[in-house]
Amino acid sequence: MDFNPIDIVLHLDVYLDMLVANYGAWIYAILFMVIFCETGLVVMPFLPGDSLLFIAGAVAAGGGMDPVLLGGLLMLAAILGDSTNYIIGRTAGEKLFSNPNSKIFRRDYLQQTHDFYDKHGGKTVTLARFLPIIRTFAPFVAGVGKMPYPRFFAFSVLGTILWVGGLVTLGYFFGNVPFIKKNLSLLIVGIILLSLVPMIIGMVRSRLAGSSSKAESR
Numbered sequence: 001m002d003f004n005p006i007d008i009v010l011h012l013d014v015y016l017d018m019l020v021a022n023y024g025a026w027i028y029a030i031l032f033m034v035i036f037c038e039t040g041l042v043v044m045p046f047l048p049g050d051s052l053l054f055i056a057g058a059v060a061a062g063g064g065m066d067p068v069l070l071g072g073l074l075m076l077a078a079i080l081g082d083s084t085n086y087i088i089g090r091t092a093g094e095k096l097f098s099n100p101n102s103k104i105f106r107r108d109y110l111q112q113t114h115d116f117y118d119k120h121g122g123k124t125v126t127l128a129r130f131l132p133i134i135r136t137f138a139p140f141v142a143g144v145g146k147m148p149y150p151r152f153f154a155f156s157v158l159g160t161i162l163w164v165g166g167l168v169t170l171g172y173f174f175g176n177v178p179f180i181k182k183n184l185s186l187l188i189v190g191i192i193l194l195s196l197v198p199m200i201i202g203m204v205r206s207r208l209a210g211s212s213s214k215a216e217s218r
Helices: 005-010 014-022 027-039 049-061 068-096 107-128 135-143 149-174 178-182 184-217
Strands: none
Touching: 014 027, 014 049, 014 068, 027 068, 027 135, 049 068, 068 135, 068 149, 107 135, 107 149, 135 149, 135 184
16 A cells, blocks of 8 residues: 555545554544644645544544543644644734735735625634534634634634534444445545535635626626
């Protein structure tokens, strides 16, 4: 089996079983860091969070890990990652908009971000948990938009419980069902594609709205 990123994603169960066998209890620390990095570092939105949580639940059901400890640690990792990302956005985000001549980080964009998170910050932080890439950027943008931290934290915890708790539980109860286990690679691809659907729909709607606005302005 070639060791490459695509192969790792498609055969997460095999690699996770290998890690459990080779590293024992250290597997908890490894998974903790993966989830923390995906949610806490803006430069790592590509990590396979959804499928990893599901497979980790399945491995726990097979006796490889304690499911309660696993779920608790991964929830903690996601919450700490979110808060770290928020703090980075809160402290460094303002500097991105300090240049009045910048065409990318414009001051009016910053104000729009503030206004958006005042109105929709709660549901954005919660729902972003289920959207790859977006869940990595949402906490950072919430920090840039100066969403009150207690409010951000509350919705971050809610989203984390639903995301981590839901996927680990699904993996625990269904990951080792013979049919699912036999077609696990297809399921992983399905999970990835399904999690991308809302983002694709949003992009299409945005483009259609932009095209409509241009047509009306002519």
